[in-house]
Amino acid sequence: MATPIVAPFPAARLRRLRRTANLRAMVHEVNLTAADLIWPIFVTEVAGAEGEIASMPGVERLTLDGAKRAAERAARLNIPAICIFPHSDQDLKTESCERAWDPDNIGNRAIRAIKETVPDLAVMTDIALDPYNANGHDGLVVDGEILNDETVEALVRMALAQAEAGADILGPSDMMDGRIGALRGALEGAGHRHVAILSYAAKFASAFYGPFRDAVGASGRLVGDKKTYQVNPANREEALRCVARDLAEGADMVMVKPGMPYLDICREVKDRFAAPTFAYQVSGEYAMLEGAIRNGWLSREVMLESLLAFRRAGCDGVLSYFAPSVAEMLA
Template identity: 45%
Template sequence: MSRNSLSLRHSPRRLRRHPAMRAMLRENQLTPADFILPIFLVEGEGIRSDIVSMPGVFRHSIDSALKLCREAVSRGISAVLLFGVIAEGCKDACGSASWDSEGLVQKATRAIRAAYPDLLVIADACFCEYTDHGHCGILNAEGDRDDNTTLENLQRQALSYAEAGVHVVAPSGMVDGMVTAIREALDAAGHSEVSILSYAVKYASAYYGPFRDAADSAPQFGDRRAYQMDPGNRREAFRELDLDIAEGCDMVMVKPAMPYLDLVRDLRERCDLPVLTYQVSGEYSMLQAAARAGWLDLQRSVLESLLGMKRAGADAIITYYALDAAEWLE
């Protein structure tokens, strides 16, 4: 007799046949509160400029960014992640514009806090957008990053963000000792309430290409493989995680997301801190390109990719699809 003619004692399909059954038994759910929306900031007014390699994502002047925040709040999004994009003439060898009290991130933070006090403001703490060489810190005479001096500047940057009202400082430069340096500086200045989201596990990935267009942050020479992680390594991530936890971070991140979901699961199983992941620019643009070519359904593929991150163990997801995904979930 064929299997179809037999009475099946065990049939997983019985729990899939009805939409209400599927909804009731779904193990992982996405909500708009899971999403963090990245925002690229530029000087000026009324600016919403295209990023060619990231169709649908824009650079915003602060007044335009406030409109974006209003939309995020209305859709139930929890937080924004701010990046400053400054003119070439304002960059220098140490990225000093990043700790200017009248800098882009600082001004935007004050405006967002005043207009939308319930929205969490996270500031990326790095220097590649602010240095004339495009590397994530001070360089020595040999062209290598000087981590000790970079840490001192990172303290200046973090303090400037905290004084502007940032809720969370997110160091992304993979500088050894960065969490300790920031925590000590914040606490000494009376900002113990400011959290640290560490880019603890950040790989030297090919998927960052469109971001470097968006933030004008491509290195002028060399690459960042001397301080970002090798994509072939897994155990190294555990060491990075343990060090940042010992140094006092409040949350940890895996970046990129989709090629490293095994690491998201690893971190989720190894620590009790919130684990975040970043669906980076290349992941965003791949889905856009495939959908525009008619090869994928954008809504279904985006939501499936985000659900995979949640299923792997992500407590929150940084994604350029935050607004779209929140609308689709409604």
């Protein structure tokens, strides 16, 4: 990147272009619109589990009818995509995770319900076994080991079921090696050539996921941790190798997760690969900001500022629980 040439003061008075709103608008470098947002929602099959999530104030688990209303709201606000995360019955979770590819699991029913309600809204899904796994892991576990290749086979079955249900974008969040190539091959072979893959390519073993695990009912169920498959937060080059591999295997888009603590990775990914790049403003980021807003410590403008940071770092879009609120503010 070229070093900018700036004349010495007073020839250069950088405040000249900050003097009025119109002057500031003329030199605005990054824009944020509703089209830059993906709205993650939680859909539950458990009677009585709907309603606000304590650790994510303002975010609710939804019934299927609630998911339909959310889809209609997204369409009204010009949010182009919604991402479904299932909250499944704890008593039906197993170590073999067979409900992950059941055509009638809550995630697949939500896909069909949303596509029937708002056909043009893009529906993204999550590809990982943890919503249906008795031990809370994204992969199959045998004798304490998270199995890679066997998990990939299960993820392929899960992906095909979601594609059959009508998903537009699949979001593999599991971080198993080789899963993007396997998913792409299976989708092509089954005639789902149009289904896009937004890979969680650089997903870090972060402490920012806690409220999400509350939302999907995984808190307290995780045996051990996810450090054998998620990226070490200290490792920049490893994250970039993961991105390069997923793009080579057929990912259409890539994601960095979490978002704000990893803006340097977002910038590096966009600059190095020039591929569609997304970030996930995860549950812990949301909870911190929303909690501070509700306590009066921060103004609601912080939502816009936080999302502009992702755009400035090179992201083409952001998954954010703030999506509907921000879209309303922008409107």
